[in-house]
Amino acid sequence: xxxxxxxxxxxxxxxxxxxxxxxxxxxxxxxxxxxxxxxxxxxxxxxxxxxxxxxxxxxxxxxxxxxxxxxxxxxxxxxxxxxxxxxxxxxxxxxxxxxxxxxxxxxxxxxxxxxxxxxxxxxxxxx
Numbered sequence: 001x002x003x004x005x006x007x008x009x010x011x012x013x014x015x016x017x018x019x020x021x022x023x024x025x026x027x028x029x030x031x032x033x034x035x036x037x038x039x040x041x042x043x044x045x046x047x048x049x050x051x052x053x054x055x056x057x058x059x060x061x062x063x064x065x066x067x068x069x070x071x072x073x074x075x076x077x078x079x080x081x082x083x084x085x086x087x088x089x090x091x092x093x094x095x096x097x098x099x100x101x102x103x104x105x106x107x108x109x110x111x112x113x114x115x116x117x118x119x120x121x122x123x124x125x126x127x
Contacts, residue, residue: 004032011118012100017110019086020065024097026051031096039065039099047099051092054079064088064099072108078116080108087111091119095127 004023012021013034022033028048030039039047043063050056058071062081069081069088079090085104089112090097098119102111 007118008032008034012098012114015114017102017106017114018100019103019106021098021100024048024099026095026097037065037101047090047097051097054090054092062088062090064101077119078112080112082108089115091115093119093122093127096122098122
């Protein structure tokens with residue numbers, strides 16, 4: 001747990017390019033989250049259930065931390081979401097789901113880079 005929490009605190013939020021973050025297991029269990037960031041059981045369940053097919057969120061959007069985001073884009077492992085000037089990124093690895101949110105003036109491209117870099121490292125390490 002401490003290792004996951006360090007990823008959230010140091011690598012994601014500590015980068016200054018992510019406002020809030022959580023790492024979930026593929027079973028929807030919260031492995032780590034930034035202070036005060038809570039994803040409801042329903043939100044976590046939706047993420048875990050959609051991890052194999054992120055495109056299913058395109059028509060309905062995605063709720064994170066009680067806020068509804070519209071889907072800006074999707075690829076084989078990442079979901080890019082917007083809510084006005086803010087946004088969120090969801091990246092699925094073999095064993096986890098990384099969820100990050102960013103608030104303006106942070107740019108989406110900056111948050112995506114930090115989030116996907118951590119995902120790349122986790123995948124390379126066997127996650």
